Amino acid sequence: MTPEEKKVFETKLYSWVGKEIIPPTAGPDLVNEPMIRQWAEVMGDLNPVYTDKAFAEKSSKKGLIAPPTMLWTWSLEGYPMAFADQQDPSQQDGQRSLHRFMEQNGFTGVLGTNCDQEYLKELRPGDSVIANMVVKSISEEKATAMGNGYFIETLTTFTNQNKETVGTMVFRVLKFKPAQAPKAANESAATENKAPTRLKSVRGHDNAWWWNILEKEKKVPIQRCKSCKTLRHPPRPFCNVCQSGDWDHVESKLNGEIFSFIELHYPEIPGYTYPLICAVISLDEGTRIVSNVIDCKPEDVKIGLRVKGEVLQVDADNIIPQFRIINKNSVGSK
Numbered sequence: 001m002t003p004e005e006k007k008v009f010e011t012k013l014y015s016w017v018g019k020e021i022i023p024p025t026a027g028p029d030l031v032n033e034p035m036i037r038q039w040a041e042v043m044g045d046l047n048p049v050y051t052d053k054a055f056a057e058k059s060s061k062k063g064l065i066a067p068p069t070m071l072w073t074w075s076l077e078g079y080p081m082a083f084a085d086q087q088d089p090s091q092q093d094g095q096r097s098l099h100r101f102m103e104q105n106g107f108t109g110v111l112g113t114n115c116d117q118e119y120l121k122e123l124r125p126g127d128s129v130i131a132n133m134v135v136k137s138i139s140e141e142k143a144t145a146m147g148n149g150y151f152i153e154t155l156t157t158f159t160n161q162n163k164e165t166v167g168t169m170v171f172r173v174l175k176f177k178p179a180q181a182p183k184a185a186n187e188s189a190a191t192e193n194k195a196p197t198r199l200k201s202v203r204g205h206d207n208a209w210w211w212n213i214l215e216k217e218k219k220v221p222i223q224r225c226k227s228c229k230t231l232r233h234p235p236r237p238f239c240n241v242c243q244s245g246d247w248d249h250v251e252s253k254l255n256g257e258i259f260s261f262i263e264l265h266y267p268e269i270p271g272y273t274y275p276l277i278c279a280v281i282s283l284d285e286g287t288r289i290v291s292n293v294i295d296c297k298p299e300d301v302k303i304g305l306r307v308k309g310e311v312l313q314v315d316a317d318n319i320i321p322q323f324r325i326i327n328k329n330s331v332g333s334k
């Protein structure tokens with residue numbers, strides 16, 4: 001948008017401020033006990049003044065009232081609202097005309113940001129709720145994490161059949177141009193040509209050393225407490241037996257057995273080979289490790305089978321241990 005185009009756009013946009021975009025419209029149903037009961041059930045609001053007539057009559061309310069937070073419920077349009085955008089534009093209300101105008105100018109995103117309601121008079125079964133909406137304010141163009149856009153505040157006033165104001169609502173939405181992350185030169189081309197890889201492991205202060213040894217030396221270390229010699233995996237800063245923070249490591253020989261396993265079916269994640277067996281392996285050293293059992297039929301995998309591990313480059317980005325069944329009939333034998 002050039003500065004001139006923006007000026008024309010904003011002049012038209014701000015002309016909406018103060019306009020009534022939904023004329024006074026009565027809700028489709030009068031305030032009624034079944035809707036109140038369902039609302040109270042769903043919300044878990046067990047105040048008997050909403051649902052217990054005998055209790056409510058004896059209370060200071062002198063009869064059933066609707067939960068104040070149901071205010072907007074009584075005037076909501078219901079399911080046909082889902083198809084409102086397909087209506088002839090000349091039949092659409094002012095709110096949709098405003099949103100359509102923003103969308104035609106590239107502000108296609110919408111995000112509800114605030115809703116303030118004020119309750120002025122109790123609603124009771126049999127009351128009618130009439131809602132009327134005006135545009136309260138439209139901000140200047142703002143840069144947000146979602147993209148550039150305008151905050152639109154509407155004020156809805158709810159009245160009853162006696163023209164008494166029962167409540168108000170200020171609702172704020174951001175209409176924005178969805179932000180597009182800037183792409184480095186050739187980045188998209190490079191991404192397209194690269195085969196998908198597995199999800200990268202999360203590495204931090206306490207476990208990066210483990211991955212470094214694995215990748216550089218193709219060995220699986222097991223952390224060991226220097227004080228009481230207890231082994232632990234996955235890596236963590238303190239010994240759970242003696243609370244010592246001193247540690248070194250030993251190398252696992254990657255002999256073990258299947259402690260537990262699952263076969264992942266769905267969804268198939270790009271970068272992984274299917275069938276995909278994820279297993280907890282009990283290493284002979286005494287710790288367990290989560291890994292994959294490969295080069296076997298899923299039906300051959302059984303708890304207790306002996307396995308042998310190997311550190312493998314599984315794709316362009318990932319080096320991890322993988323295990324193979326040594327002998328399909330090895331359950332219970334070391």
Ligand SMILES: [Zn+2]
Binds near residue numbers: 225227228229239244
């Ligand atoms: Zn220890």
